[in-house]
Structure formats: structure tokens, C-alpha cells
Amino acid sequence: MAGYNQYSFVKEELEHDSKVIIKELSASLEKYLLLHDYGEIESIMRRFSLIEVIQSISLIDENSMPLLTIRKDVNKELQLEINTDKKYTNIEKHAGFFFTEDNHSYFSYKPIGNSVKKKWVMVEMSKEIGYARLMDLLLLVNITGIILIGFLSFIIYKIIYQPLKHIEYLTSFSSTLHKSYGVNCEVNSSIYEINSLADSLNQLSQELLKNQAIRTKQNEELRVFNTELTSRVEEEVLKNREKDILLLNNSRLAALAEMIGNIAHQWRQPLNAIALLIQSLQISYELDDLNKKEFNEFVDDSLLQVDYLSRTIDDFRDLTKDEIDNEPFNVSEILSKTFRLIEPSLMNASIQSTLDIQDGIICHHSSANALSQAIINILNNAKDALIQQDVNEKEIHIQLKQVGTTIEISINDNAGGIPTEIIEKIFNAYFTTKHQSNGTGLGLYISKKIINKEMDGRLEVINNAKGACFRIVFSNSRRIC
Ligand SMILES: Nc1ncnc2c1ncn2[C@@H]1O[C@H](COP(=O)(O)OP(=O)(O)OP(=O)(O)O)[C@@H](O)[C@H]1O
Ligand SMILES: [Mg+2]
Numbered sequence: 001m002a003g004y005n006q007y008s009f010v011k012e013e014l015e016h017d018s019k020v021i022i023k024e025l026s027a028s029l030e031k032y033l034l035l036h037d038y039g040e041i042e043s044i045m046r047r048f049s050l051i052e053v054i055q056s057i058s059l060i061d062e063n064s065m066p067l068l069t070i071r072k073d074v075n076k077e078l079q080l081e082i083n084t085d086k087k088y089t090n091i092e093k094h095a096g097f098f099f100t101e102d103n104h105s106y107f108s109y110k111p112i113g114n115s116v117k118k119k120w121v122m123v124e125m126s127k128e129i130g131y132a133r134l135m136d137l138l139l140l141v142n143i144t145g146i147i148l149i150g151f152l153s154f155i156i157y158k159i160i161y162q163p164l165k166h167i168e169y170l171t172s173f174s175s176t177l178h179k180s181y182g183v184n185c186e187v188n189s190s191i192y193e194i195n196s197l198a199d200s201l202n203q204l205s206q207e208l209l210k211n212q213a214i215r216t217k218q219n220e221e222l223r224v225f226n227t228e229l230t231s232r233v234e235e236e237v238l239k240n241r242e243k244d245i246l247l248l249n250n251s252r253l254a255a256l257a258e259m260i261g262n263i264a265h266q267w268r269q270p271l272n273a274i275a276l277l278i279q280s281l282q283i284s285y286e287l288d289d290l291n292k293k294e295f296n297e298f299v300d301d302s303l304l305q306v307d308y309l310s311r312t313i314d315d316f317r318d319l320t321k322d323e324i325d326n327e328p329f330n331v332s333e334i335l336s337k338t339f340r341l342i343e344p345s346l347m348n349a350s351i352q353s354t355l356d357i358q359d360g361i362i363c364h365h366s367s368a369n370a371l372s373q374a375i376i377n378i379l380n381n382a383k384d385a386l387i388q389q390d391v392n393e394k395e396i397h398i399q400l401k402q403v404g405t406t407i408e409i410s411i412n413d414n415a416g417g418i419p420t421e422i423i424e425k426i427f428n429a430y431f432t433t434k435h436q437s438n439g440t441g442l443g444l445y446i447s448k449k450i451i452n453k454e455m456d457g458r459l460e461v462i463n464n465a466k467g468a469c470f471r472i473v474f475s476n477s478r479r480i481c
Helices: 002-034 038-049 127-176 192-286 292-320 331-348 368-389 443-455
Strands: 054-060 066-072 078-082 098-101 105-112 119-126 351-357 394-403 406-413 458-463 468-475
Touching: 002 038, 002 054, 002 098, 002 105, 002 119, 002 127, 038 054, 038 066, 038 078, 054 105, 105 127, 119 127, 127 192, 192 292, 192 331, 192 368, 192 443, 292 331, 331 351, 331 368, 331 394, 331 406, 368 394, 368 406, 368 443, 368 468, 443 458, 443 468
Parallel strands: 351 394
Antiparallel strands: 054 066, 054 119, 066 078, 098 105, 105 119, 394 406, 406 468, 458 468
């Protein structure tokens, strides 16, 4: 491909050159041909033959026979050939300039003179010299190109690469080692953009330094703030925990007070009975009417009342005593005892209670206190709701059952249920619909908390057809600590 291109290039070059030469030559010969001045013709042909690439020049007559030929020999000497018998074929079929070639040369022909005495000028050009000339040209172009590239590279290196490299070095240097000192990039380039790049870099570096200082300050402030925040959060968490403990204790105290109120109520009747018995004993004694049988009856009746009092105290003690870790307890008994303590106040409010307690349900984790406290809160709420709604036949139904390992206590009332707009809020602390003097809004909040925490159980509420239904659900098995 490269050879073909070179060949075509040389051919085109020589064709072009030959056209110019033959045009000039014909113009010069024209006049002398009319004058038949063959001496001048020869000298003109000789002058043109001195052109390096020209191998021979011929003047050819109308019969295609050469009249005059000037040819270079091997020593590049010009030789004159006259009237050789070499006949040029195919000339007559051309009307004007034409170009042919053989292995060694390119030939260009141009007609000269008038149509009657038409002659031809032929110029032969050496392919070998043409190629050599091209090679010289290419060599020159290559050398010039290489010199130019070298020069350009040098310029690029000097005025672009070197300053850029310097900038790059300073940039990386400043981003690693000299963070705190910044960078001062002194570039003296003849290219305006590079100098302005260096200036921008210096400015950027100064800005970075400033920003770094601001960031360090902000980091320090943030660190101090974080430390303060952590200690403040810890303080608040501690306060919250203390508040929870306080709330829990308050709620326990409230439950105890409720129970003591109930005990006082329960004790009034047997104490009255004992007082009456003592009075009748005293009267019988004063009337001298006291026999052994009556005395024994008095003792039995009194002991019965005392026994009732003592049982109430036992129930109370059982529900308030400290629990031993992981001591199992009988849920059925705890529920009965809790109910017994609150029953008188329910009866006082004309509430009909029904119990459906499955016997012998044992829970293997010590949370009897929590359970009884929650039950008291729920029962008191039910009592309050029934009184407030002034229901005709006030009812509370308590059920205890175990399904598999799940123990479930449900407490239903017929007070109409909890309004849907507040049902989501009743477990929130301090939420109450009762007048402040009647309710703190902590009962259900504490109950839910202790059932969650101390029993790993859950306290939930739904409204059924007649009223509210609270469910305490927990597992009978030991908690995984
Ligand atoms: N059985 C129920 N029927 C209707 N509403 C109820 C029932 N139980 C609770 N509520 C509603 O839930 C609210 C919150 O109950 P919670 O026990 O937490 O507080 P409280 O009873 O108002 O006050 P506290 O228990 O501290 O004396 C009650 O004020 C009441 O409006
Ligand atoms: Mg309550």
C-alpha cells in the first residue's frame, strides 16, 4: 500500500512537472520552429535537458519520426541524436497533451506548430531520479518533522509539563505532609493559564488552611458538646430511672393504702361482733347467768372472728412480703387472696363479682406482688367505671386459665367500655379521665410496666359488648435472664 502510494505520488509529481516543463519548452520552441532555426531549437532543448529529472527531449515530426533528440548518457553528458529511425507509434491518435510510461521513464507529449505542419515535443523523465528526489524530499520532511517535534516537546516540557509537575508535586505534598502549612506554589511560566492555575492553587491552599482551622475548632466544639450531651443523657436516664422507681413505690403505696382501707372495712364487722360478744359475756357475768356452755360458745364465736381477722392479715402479708428470687407461686391462690382483699369494697359499691378460677396454676417466677398490684389497679378501675356510669346491675367477671404454658387472667366489667378516642392513651403515664383528686393516671401505666418487666408478660385491653376487658398474659415458665 505504501509502495503504491509512493508510486502514485511520484507519478503525479512528475506528470505535473512534465506538464509545466513541456508547456514552457513548447512555448520557447514554437517561434524557432516557424523560422526553422534548428540551432536555437537544439540549444533550447539542451538548456531544458539540464533539469535533473529529464532523461531526454525529442522533437518529433508529423510522421512520428524523431527529428532531434537530446539524451543524457550514463555520465549525465548531453548527446545529440538526429533523424534516428525510431518511430513513435500511437502519437497521431492523440489530439493534445498525453502522458505514458514504461519501466524506467514517464513520457509526456505535446503537439507544437500548426495543424498542417504539426510536430510533437516529447519529454522523458527518469523514474529512478523521480523516486530519489521523492526520497530526498521525504527525508527532509522527516528530519524537519523530527526537529520540529523535538523542539515542540522541549517547549511543552519547559513551559507546560514542568510547571504542571511542580504544581502536582506541591499539591500532593500539601495534601500529605504539610497539611498545616499549606503550599506556596511559585511557577514562572510563559503560559498565562499555568500561572493562574498556580495562583488558584495557592489561594485554594490558603482557603483549605482556613477551613481546616475552622473544622478543627468545630470538631473540638462538637467533641465537647458530645461529651456534655452524653453526660446529660446519662443524667436524664438516671433521673428517669429514679422517677420510675418513685412511681412504682408510690403506686405500691397506693395499692397498700387501698388494701389497708379494705382490711379496715373487713375488720369492722368481726370487731363489732367481738365487741358484742364481750358485751353479752359481761352482761351474763353481771347477772350471774354465765354457765360453762355459754362461756364455751363465747370462746368459739370469738375465735371464729379472730380467725377471720387473722386470715385477712395473712392475705395482706402474703401479698406484701418480699419475694424470694425464682420462688414459684400459686397464681390461683394469689388471685383469690387479692380478690378477697378488694371484695368488701366491691360489695360496698353493690358490684356483683363472679370468679372462674382454674385451680393449681403455678408460675415459676417470683412475681406475685406485681401480679396482685396490677389486679388491684384493674379491679379498682372497673369499680370506678361502674360507679361513674351508674350501671344498674354492676358486674365484674374474673377468669383465670392456663393453655399450654400460657397463663391468662381476664377481668371484664359491664361499665360500657373505654371510649375509642382514648383507648390508645390509657397506658400512658398521667393519663386520667378522673378528677385529679380521684386519679393520678398512673395505675395502668405502672401495671403495664411491671407486667412487662417483672413477668415478661403483657397487659392489653379491648372493649367487648358490655364493657372493658383487660387481659394479663404471661408464661408459667422461668424467665430467661
Ligand atoms: N374498666 C374501665 N372502664 C372504662 N375506662 C377505664 C377502665 N379502666 C381504665 N379506664 C380509663 O383509663 C384511664 C387511666 O386509668 P389509670 O388506672 O391509669 O388511671 P386512673 O384510674 O385515672 O388514676 P389512678 O389509677 O392513678 O388512680 C382512666 O382514667 C379511665 O378513663
Ligand atoms: Mg386507676
